[in-house]
Amino acid sequence: MDEDKIEKLKERIRSFRDARDWKQFHNPKDMAISISIEAAELLEEFQWRDSASVEKKVKEERHKIEDEMADIYIYLLELSDILGIDLVEAAKKKMAKNEIKYPVDKAKGNAKKYTEL
Secondary structure, three states, X not given: OOHHHHXXXXXXXXXXXXXXXXXXXXXXXXXXXXXXXXXXXXXXXXXXXXXXXXXXXXXXXXXXXXXXXXXXXXXHHHHHHHHOOOHHHHHHHHHHHHHHHOOHHHHOOOOOOHHHO
């Protein structure tokens, strides 16, 4: 992952927000709410669909799924910027924790939560 690309995107998001005087509305609580709303909109793209229908949806209406994923990503990047959280470093730390919670010998091929392994 190119961290320069992430920083440039954060700058673009800030510029977009600030040009519209929206910073006043973009507090951590409302950003977290917005992420949840956009995640629900992503889920809506798959709601009530079987596997074959999902495959068809992804092929024929990929742009809708991309847009919802992008909305989530944009809000998440902005929230991380507001809170001063380096998402790349946070993800690396979380992956290290996950490797401990889900050791290969117990978790491989298993969908159980780590507390049930």
